[in-house]
Structures are given as structure tokens and as C-alpha cells.
Amino acid sequence: MTLFLLTAFCGIAQNSVDLDEIRRLVLFFETAPDSQFTPQQQTLLYESLIAKLSNASEKVALLGHRETVIPGDDQIKTAVAERIGADSWLYVAIGGDFETAYLEARCLDLLNGIIAFELDLEKETIRGTRELGLLFWHEVQDEVRSYFERALNIENTTGDLTFQAVPGTRIRGLGRKRLKTEENGAATAQVPLPSTTRFRATRPGYWPVEGQIYMDQPEKTVILEQAPGSRASLDFYLNNCNFPGFDFNFFLLPDMAFVRAGILTYLFGFILEDDESDFFVSYTLSRFNLGGGFFLNAPDRFFRPYFAAGAFLRIITARGYWGLEPISPFGIQPIIGFEYSRQPRYKLFFEYAPVAYWTGDLDSTLLFLLSLPANNDFSGYLPLNWCVINLANFKLGLRIRL
Amino acid sequence: MKRNITRALLASLALIPLFSCRLPPYDEGLSLGIQTAREMVALGAENLTVGPIWSWDFHYMDREVYFIPNKGNSLDEFKSGFIAAVDERSFELSYVEYVPDYFNLYKDWGTGITNQNPKTLNFHAETIKGDLCLGFTRFNSDNYTTNRYILLAGPPSGLIDWQVIEYNLRDKINLEAFGGDPTKNPTVIGSSIWPRPYSDNYDDQVFFCRLAGSGRYAEVRYDTDPSSGLKTPPNFIREDIEFIFPDDFENAFYYHDGNTNISFLSYYSNTQRKYKNYSWETALPLLKPLIDMDRRINAVLTTRQLLSFEDNRCYVYDEQGKEQFDFLLGGLHFCYEIELDLYGTPVSYLVFTLPARLGMWDAEDELYFKVYLLPTDLLEELK
Numbered sequence: 001m002t003l004f005l006l007t008a009f010c011g012i013a014q015n016s017v018d019l020d021e022i023r024r025l026v027l028f029f030e031t032a033p034d035s036q037f038t039p040q041q042q043t044l045l046y047e048s049l050i051a052k053l054s055n056a057s058e059k060v061a062l063l064g065h066r067e068t069v070i071p072g073d074d075q076i077k078t079a080v081a082e083r084i085g086a087d088s089w090l091y092v093a094i095g096g097d098f099e100t101a102y103l104e105a106r107c108l109d110l111l112n113g114i115i116a117f118e119l120d121l122e123k124e125t126i127r128g129t130r131e132l133g134l135l136f137w138h139e140v141q142d143e144v145r146s147y148f149e150r151a152l153n154i155e156n157t158t159g160d161l162t163f164q165a166v167p168g169t170r171i172r173g174l175g176r177k178r179l180k181t182e183e184n185g186a187a188t189a190q191v192p193l194p195s196t197t198r199f200r201a202t203r204p205g206y207w208p209v210e211g212q213i214y215m216d217q218p219e220k221t222v223i224l225e226q227a228p229g230s231r232a233s234l235d236f237y238l239n240n241c242n243f244p245g246f247d248f249n250f251f252l253l254p255d256m257a258f259v260r261a262g263i264l265t266y267l268f269g270f271i272l273e274d275d276e277s278d279f280f281v282s283y284t285l286s287r288f289n290l291g292g293g294f295f296l297n298a299p300d301r302f303f304r305p306y307f308a309a310g311a312f313l314r315i316i317t318a319r320g321y322w323g324l325e326p327i328s329p330f331g332i333q334p335i336i337g338f339e340y341s342r343q344p345r346y347k348l349f350f351e352y353a354p355v356a357y358w359t360g361d362l363d364s365t366l367l368f369l370l371s372l373p374a375n376n377d378f379s380g381y382l383p384l385n386w387c388v389i390n391l392a393n394f395k396l397g398l399r400i401r402l
Numbered sequence: 403m404k405r406n407i408t409r410a411l412l413a414s415l416a417l418i419p420l421f422s423c424r425l426p427p428y429d430e431g432l433s434l435g436i437q438t439a440r441e442m443v444a445l446g447a448e449n450l451t452v453g454p455i456w457s458w459d460f461h462y463m464d465r466e467v468y469f470i471p472n473k474g475n476s477l478d479e480f481k482s483g484f485i486a487a488v489d490e491r492s493f494e495l496s497y498v499e500y501v502p503d504y505f506n507l508y509k510d511w512g513t514g515i516t517n518q519n520p521k522t523l524n525f526h527a528e529t530i531k532g533d534l535c536l537g538f539t540r541f542n543s544d545n546y547t548t549n550r551y552i553l554l555a556g557p558p559s560g561l562i563d564w565q566v567i568e569y570n571l572r573d574k575i576n577l578e579a580f581g582g583d584p585t586k587n588p589t590v591i592g593s594s595i596w597p598r599p600y601s602d603n604y605d606d607q608v609f610f611c612r613l614a615g616s617g618r619y620a621e622v623r624y625d626t627d628p629s630s631g632l633k634t635p636p637n638f639i640r641e642d643i644e645f646i647f648p649d650d651f652e653n654a655f656y657y658h659d660g661n662t663n664i665s666f667l668s669y670y671s672n673t674q675r676k677y678k679n680y681s682w683e684t685a686l687p688l689l690k691p692l693i694d695m696d697r698r699i700n701a702v703l704t705t706r707q708l709l710s711f712e713d714n715r716c717y718v719y720d721e722q723g724k725e726q727f728d729f730l731l732g733g734l735h736f737c738y739e740i741e742l743d744l745y746g747t748p749v750s751y752l753v754f755t756l757p758a759r760l761g762m763w764d765a766e767d768e769l770y771f772k773v774y775l776l777p778t779d780l781l782e783e784l785k
Contacts, residue, residue, distance in 0.1 A: 240424040266426045285428045318430050320714035321730055325428070326437040357427065367436060371429040380424070392424060 023148050025107075026063040026086035027053065028077060030070040032095030032102070041098050045136075049092060052137040056144040075214040078110060079196055087111045088148075092140065100124055105140050107147065113157040113193030117143040158190040159215055165224040166203050173199035191215050205229055205254040208300050229255025229299050230401040235262065235349070237397025242281075243269035245395065247289065255299035255401075259292040260310065267317070284318035285325065293335065302342055308335040308351075327367045328357040328388070339399055351395040357388045431733020434714050435754055438730045438784055442752070442774045445783050452481050453770035455498055455505050459487075465494075468735045469753045469771035473531045473597065473606075475742060478502070480751075480773055483529060528595045528738050530606040530626045591619065591647075591667070592656025594702075599741035609639075609658035611667070619643040621658060621665065621684070639663075643687040645680075648673060657702040658684075664706065664721070668699035679708075679723055692723025703739050703778055704748045711736065718781065729784035739778055748778040 029046050031037055037045065053062050063086050070091070071077045081089040088109045095102040101123045107116040119139055163171055164185055171179040171187060174197060179187040191197055198212040206226040213222055231254055235247035247262030266283035291310020297303075311332050314325035324330075337351035359365045368388050369378065380392030443449050452469055471483040481500035499506045591611040598604045605626045614620035620641040625633040639658075647669070654669040663684040670677050679692040679699055697710035697717055706721040716731040737751040754772035 242424060243426070266428065271425070281425065283426055283428050284430050285426055285433075314428075316430070316433060318434060318714055320712075321434055321437075321732075325433050326440070327433055328427075367432065368427055371427045371432055373425045373429070381427075388427070390424075390427070 022058075023060045023088055023111075024063055024086045025053070025060050025144070025148070026081045026084060026089045028070045028089060028091045030093050032093060035095045036097035037094075045094060049137050049140070052141045053090070053144055056141045057148045060144065060148040074108065074216070075196060078108065078214070081110060082196070088116065090140075090144070096122075098125055101136075103140075105143070107144065109147075110195070111192070113159070113195060116147040119143060157193045159193045159218045159220060160188050161191045161197065161213065161215055162186055162188040162219070162221040163199075163201065163224060164221055165201055165209075166206060166226050169201050169203040169206075169224065169226065171199055171201045173197060193218065201226070202298055204256050207255070208298050229253075232402040233258075234400045234402065235260075235397055236400075237349070237351075237395040239264050239395055240393060241396065242271060245287075245289075245397070249399075252292075253294075255295070257292070257294040258308075260289070260308070262289045263287065264289065264312075284316055286315050286317060287312045288315055289333070291333070291335070300344075303338060303340050304347075305336075305338040308337065309333065310335070314357075327364050327371060328359050331355055331357040331387070333393075337395075345401045347399040347401075349395075349397055349399050353393050353395055355390040355393050357390070359387055361386060429733070430714070432754075434730055434732025435734040436732070438732065438734055439752075439754060439772065439774060441784055442776045442780075445776065445780050447777075447780075448477065448773075448775040450477060450480055450773040450775075451770060452483075452498070452500070452773060453505060454768035455485075455770070456768060459494070467769075468737075469498075469773065470529055470737055471751055471753065471773055473529050473738075473740055475744060477744075480775070481505075485769075530595060530608075531598065592654045594655075594657040595738070596658060596660040597738060597740045598660075607660055609656070609660075609665075610636075611643075611656040611658075611665070614641050614643075617644055617646055619645055623658075623660075639684055640687055643682070643689075645689050651678075653698065655699050657699070659702060659704075659706060661704070662706065666699055666702055666708065670698065681721065681723075692719075694725070695719050695723030701736055701738070703750070704741065705778065709736065727782055727785035729781070734774075742775075745775075745777055749775045750778045750781060751775060 027050070029049060031042050031045075050062065053060075063084060071080055077089050077091065081087075088107065088111070090105065090107045093104045095104075103119065103121040103123055105117070105119040107118075108114070109116045121139060123136060125136065161174070163169070163179065163181060165171075165181045165187070167181050167183050167185050169181045169185075169187070171181070171189075174189040174191060177189070179189055181187040193215060196212055196214050199210070201209045201224050203226060206228055209224045209226055213220070229251065231251050233249045233251075235245075235249060237245045237247070239245050243264060243266050245262060245264035247260045249258045249260040251258045263286055265286040267286060268280065268282050270280050271278075289310050289312040291308055293306050293308025295304050295306040297305070309332070311330060313330050314328060316323060316325050333353050333355050335351045335353045337349055337353075339347040339349040341347040357368060359368050362385050365383050365385065365388055369381070369383060372378070372381075380390055382389040382391060439449075452471075465487040468486045468488070469483055470486060471480040474480055474482075478500060482498060485496045485498055487494040487496075593608060593610045596607045596609060598606050608624040608626060610622045610624070612620055612622060618641070621639040621643065623637045623639055625637075627633050648671055651669040651671060654667065656665070656667055658665045665682055665684065667680045667682075667689070668677055676696045677698045679695045680689040681692060682689045692708075695708070695710075697712050699708045700711045701709040703709065707726070708719040708721065708723070710717040710719065711731060714730060714732050715728045716736065717728040718726045720726055734752045734754055737753055739748050739750045741748045752774045754774070
């Protein structure tokens with residue numbers, strides 16, 4: 001579709017008129033499909049209309065707008081008008097032929113939210129082309145003049161837009177003020193009539209709802225279908241790209257705040273860098289983790305950062321002994337992470353998760369360091385009197401919402 | 403915005419190699435052993451630290467490393483001893499001597515031996531009274547050194563063939579103890595050291611059980627000399643022990659208690675896939691099967707309790723082979739038991755190896771050992 005915007009800023013602001021008082025009217029002009037006008041006649045009709053409207057009032061500036069297809073719906077006309085900076089629109093359609101023409105006109109004032117006028121006329125062109133300039137658009141010109149001369153004095157018309165949603169839902173997009181639904185789930189805002197309003201409704205625990213509403217009635221109620229967020233998810237990950245782990249997350253607040261339990265096992269893993277070592281390695285140690293965290297933004301965002309923290313037990317499952325690891329039986333782990341995906345169910349996640357191993361005393365701290373495998377350096381480890389902190393630890397994995 | 407997020411993601415992933423390949427801070431032997439070590443200290447066990455030792459070949463840290471303390475009568479004497487580094491194919495023996503606040507490592511005393519068959523290794527080394535070490539393994543040795551204190555033996559399977567590293571001594575033993583041609587390998591089932599109480603004036607004794615003929619075995623005793631190792635000629639205890647070993651036996655253990663003249667034998671039967679254990683008295687050499695015991699005998703205490711080390715635990719049996727209790731062993735190494743003036747009661751030596759890592763406290767690697775001396779009658783408290 002070829003779209004061109006013809007801007008005919010024909011309104012000449014007189015010195016006596018305050019510029020703030022000049023209204024901007026966009027014209028949607030079309031000929032009926034069954035009309036019998038030649039292209040030259042159509043051009044003549046359009047340009048004569050432009051000339052008449054431009055001189056209709058010093059309080060209105062005309063914005064010409066021509067498309068191969070004129071928006072059929074008033075809501076879309078309003079949206080187009082808003083997009084090009086107009087505060088009112090005039091729709092004019094003519095049919096018939098050059099001798100007997102049918103004219104339909106409808107003007108909508110976006111600022112006041114009312115239909116300024118409507119015309120439906122049958123016109124006979126007795127004096128041919130000359131009459132176009134003098135009489136054909138006379139009624140339209142008069143209506144435009146009379147309305148916009150007084151338009152600024154009309155009291156704004158608004159309607160009550162009511163949202164029905166889960167109590168506590170916050171709704172943005174209705175001006176500067178944010179709405180919040182009451183205990184009965186309702187929240188009402190006054191919006192201009194007619195108008196198109198975009199909104200975003202959020203409620204922790206529910207998926208956000210976004211949309212737009214065309215308000216053309218004094219009262220309107222919109223019921224928001226808010227889907228609850230996920231209650232649980234499963235994490236499958238590799239710790240430091242070596243050893244597998246698994247977490248079950250239960251969302252206390254769906255898709256926002258969670259507690260988790262899981263296991264990181266060293267019973268099997270693999271190392272990538274050392275050519276001389278075995279690819280697969282195994283240690284009779286596992287970590288049982290408990291923790292919790294919360295996301296920092298809404299669940300419909302592709303990129304979701306979060307904070308979490310947890311504690312863990314180190315469990316030995318060796319032959320002859322199943323129990324707590326005696327040198328550092330437990331520790332804590334703060335986590336900064338994010339998940340990313342365009343799919344709501346499957347997410348990739350990355351967590352930077354330094355580990356603080358509790359040792360209790362300096363002797364155990366030294367024993368802990370001696371526990372490191374041979375040829376493993378100490379980089380990333382920070383030994384303290386009562387604990388050892390491993391700063392170089394991360395998780396990379398897949399999160400599946402259940 | 404989306405591009406920025408993608409870049410952030412890629413940047414995060416690019417950091418992965420910096421963090422990857424982090425092995426866990428965990429050493430099974432150390433973690434399990436320290437549990438028992440702490441209990442021993444709580445029971446009043448003497449707790450000695452040997453080290454730091456520098457200039458040791460840390461290349462050997464890939465192996466199992468043991469410290470074998472000298473049999474002395476003072477705590478300082480226990481800080482000297484042999485370091486044995488064992489793997490599937492070889493072992494290295496070095497000597498470290500403690501002088502107050504200083505450790506001297508004598509590599510000259512060490513020897514390296516290559517084992518041709520990894521399945522046949524059964525390393526056993528023990529010091530004798532007088533600070534010398536006798537080692538027994540089931541090796542096919544291809545390396546003859548001049549160390550006179552190392553005794554080696556062992557074909558890939560079946561009976562153990564006897565060889566002595568020190569050339570002259572090897573010839574003597576072959577000739578005197580086994581009556582054979584030095585070029586022939588006489589067949590030995592096993593050997594053990596019987597430690598004498600430190601308070602008496604006798605030296606430790608070494609016992610061998612060897613083939614004496616078809617279906618007949620002999621027990622031979624060597625006295626030891628603190629300066630030269632084995633004294634020759636040997637003494638024959640009995641030469642008419644009748645027993646038929648299966649062809650598939652492996653990993654034999656033999657011990658003779660010089661006090662009671664009771665002997666113990668343990669071996670693995672490949673056919674039955676379990677250990678078979680026997681005892682007999684010298685006066686009546688009829689082998690009595692210990693039917694309740696299906697683990698290998700690894701050591702015999704002065705109380706004639708039998709120790710078996712398996713699955714990170716030490717299982718303790720009475721002399722009839724009935725299990726009494728067990729305790730966690732992990733990386734603790736049971737060295738031997740000896741009666742000391744210091745305690746007036748038999749004491750068990752358990753040793754921990756604590757290898758320090760490169761650059762941990764200093765530019766050089768260091769080696770530490772922890773030696774625990776626990777009165778034997780307190781072993782039961784560890785269960």
C-alpha cells in the first residue's frame with residue numbers, strides 16, 4: 001500500500017488568534033466505490049474541499065490525509081489522527097456522479113470526545129465546475145466554521161472506564177495516575193470520549209495483561225483475564241560446567257518469589273581442559289541445597305534478573321560412610337542470576353553463585369584447602385579463620401516451568 | 403535493547419572458560435579419616451605432625467603416599483621414618499629424619515621399583531626396631547638396587563616368589579632359607595613382621611611361609627638386626643604344614659604371632675570370589691578355617707584381633723573370625739602396633755598423609771603427615 005501524507009497546513013493563523021487556540025483537523029476523503037467520477041473530477045472535488053475548509057475558520061488548521069484506503073473504523077481514524085498530531089478528524093465521502101452527488105460527512109473532536117457534526121446530503125451541480133468553488137462544500141464549510149469557533153468553549157466530555165480484575169492489580173496507561181483495583185476487583189478511571197487507551201495491568205503472581213481500549217461510551221467495563229503465574233519449575237544445570245545439579249523451585253508468589261530445594265552431585269561430572277586427566281570424574285560428595293529468592297521484574301519479560309540465597313549440606317556417599325562431610329559440613333550461597341528466553345516455559349539461566357564453606361576453625365580451614373584435588377590451584381578461594389569462600393562459582397542451565 | 407541483552411548474554415558466556423573446570427574441594431580419604439582422627443584425639447591419642455618436608459618428589463603425589471614411622475621409644479623418634487609412594491605399577495621409598503625443628507629428607511635411602519603387572523601389587527612395608535624398614539610386595543621387579551632393606555616378591559598370580567633386592571643378602575636367603583638355586587625363585591606365600599615389645603631386649607622377627615614341597619609348607623623365622631636388617635641363617639619353625647592352595651589364589655596375607663605361636667593366613671579365591679581365612683597353631687599345624695570372616699586379614703593385633711580394611715572402614719574380628727566392631731578409616735593408614743614403655747600397653751599407629759599444594763603457604767610444595775598413637779584397647783571406642 002502506498003501511503004503518502006499530504007500535509008496542507010492551510011490555516012493561516014491571524015494575529016488576533018492565539019496559536020494555542022488553533023485546532024488541527026485531519027481530513028479523510030474518499031469517493032464511494034460505485035461513484036462515477038472521473039479521476040480529474042475526484043481531484044477537483046478534493047482540492048475544492050481543501051480550499052473551502054482552509055478558509056472555514058481561522059481557529060482551525062487543516063491536515064490533509066489521503067490513502068488508497070481510508071480507515072473504515074472510527075477507532076482507527078482516531079488512532080491515525082492522534083499519530084499525525086491532529087486533535088480532530090473529518091471524514092468526507094461522496095458518491096453518485098458529477099450532476100447528482102451524495103455527500104456524507106462526520107467530524108469528531110478528539111479533545112472533547114464528541115462528534116462535532118454529521119451530514120448526509122444530496123447535491124445537484126447545476127453550474128458545473130464553477131459551482132464547486134462556490135456552493136458544493138458550503139454546508140461542510142459552515143459546520144466546520146460554526147463548530148470550531150466555539151469548540152474551545154465546550155466542556156470536555158469524559159467517560160468512566162472500569163477495570164474488573166484481581167484485587168490489587170495495578171493498571172498503567174491511563175494518564176499519570178496509576179490505578180489499583182479495590183477489594184471488589186474494580187478500579188475506575190475517567191477518560192476522554194472518544195479515545196483509545198493503552199494499558200498494562202500487573203499483579204504479582206499473575207501474568208501481566210496489556211491491551212488497548214477504544215472508549216466511546218460514557219461507561220465501559222473491561223474484564224481482565226489474568227492468568228496466574230507458574231507455581232513450580234525445575235532447574236537442570238551444570239555447576240562450573242563440570243558437575244550436574246537439579247533444583248525444584250516452588251513459587252510462593254507465582255513466578256516472582258520462590259523457595260527451592262535441590263542437589264548438586266559430584267558423583268559424576270566431566271572436565272574439559274586437562275588433556276592428561278580422565279574426561280569423566282567422580283567424587284563421593286553431593287550437596288543438598290535449600291534456598292529462596294525473588295525476581296526483579298515481571299514474568300512476561302524476556303530477561304529476568306533475580307536474587308537468591310541458600311544454605312547447603314555436604315553429604316558423603318562413600319562406601320562405608322554416608323553422612324555429613326566433617327571438614328566443612330555446610331555452607332551458604334548467595335546468588336545473582338538471570339533467566340532469558342522468549343518462551344514462557346523454557347528458560348536459559350545463568351547464576352553467579354559464590355560459595356561460603358563453613359569450617360569453624362583455622363585447622364579445618366587448612367584441611368579444607370588440603371582437600372582440593374592435586375594440581376588444582378587456589379585461585380578463587382578466599383580462606384578465612386572460620387570459613388573458605390569460593391568466589392569463582394557459577395551455574396548454567398535450563399529452567400522448565402511446570 | 404534486545405541487542406544489548408544479547409551482548410550481555412554472550413559476554414556472560416564468554417566468562418565461562420575462566421571459571422570452568424573447578425573440581426570440588428573434597429578428598430574422600432581425608433574427609434573420612436579426619437572424622438576418626440578427631441575421635442582419636444578426643445580419646446587422648448598422641449597427635450604428632452611430621453613435616454613440613456620439602457624437596458620431596460611431588461610427582462609422586464599421584465600415588466598413595468604413606469608415612470611409616472620408626473619404631474622408637476620417644477615421640478621424637480616417631481617423627482622419623484619412611485615415606486612410601488605406591489601406585490599400581492611401582493613404589494618409591496624415601497627416608498626422612500627428624501632433628502628438632504628440622505626434617506632431613508634422605509633420598510639415598512629410597513628406591514624405585516617398577517611393577518610389570520599392576521594386578522599383582524600388594525605392598526606392605528614396616529619398620530623394625532632399630533629404625534630400619536622392611537618392605538614386602540608382590541612385584542615382578544625389573545629394578546635391582548643396592549638397598550638392603552627392601553624385600554620384594556611376587557609373580558602375577560599364584561604363589562609368591564621371593565627375591566631380595568640387596569644382592570648378597572638375596573643369595574643368602576635363597577640358599578639358606580629356601581635351599582634353592584639363586585637363579586630359581588623359591589615360592590613364598592607371605593611374610594610378616596612380629597614386633598617385640600620395646601621394653602625387652604629382643605629385636606623384631608620376620609616370618610615367612612613358603613612352599614616346602616607338594617602340598618607342604620614351611621614357616622621360617624628370621625631375627626632382625628637394627629644395623630643390617632635380616633640375620634641369617636633363618637630358623638625353621640615347621641616344615642610339614644599340609645595345605646592345598648587353589649591355583650587361582652591371590653593377594654595372600656600371612657602372619658605369625660611369636661607370643662602364642664598362632665599363624666594366620668588369608669587369600670582371595672578367584673573361583674569363589676571371596677577371601678578365605680585360616681589359622682593354625684605351630685604345635686598342631688592343622689589349618690582351621692575362619693568361616694565367619696569373608697574379608698581379607700590385613701593386620702593382626704597383639705590381642706590376636708584381626709583387622710580388615712575395606713570400603714573406608716576397619717573391621718575388627720576376634721581370632722575366631724567373628725566380627726566385633728568396625729570404625730571409619732578413610733585415608734588413615736594403619737601402620738602397625740607396638741608395645742611402648744611410653745604407654746605400657748600396646749599402641750596402634752595410624753597415619754594421615756597431608757600433602758600441601760603448590761604455593762599454598764610458600765613457593766614450594768610441602769608434605770605433612772599426622773601420626774596418631776592410640777592405645778589399642780581404645781580402638782573399640784571408635785566404633
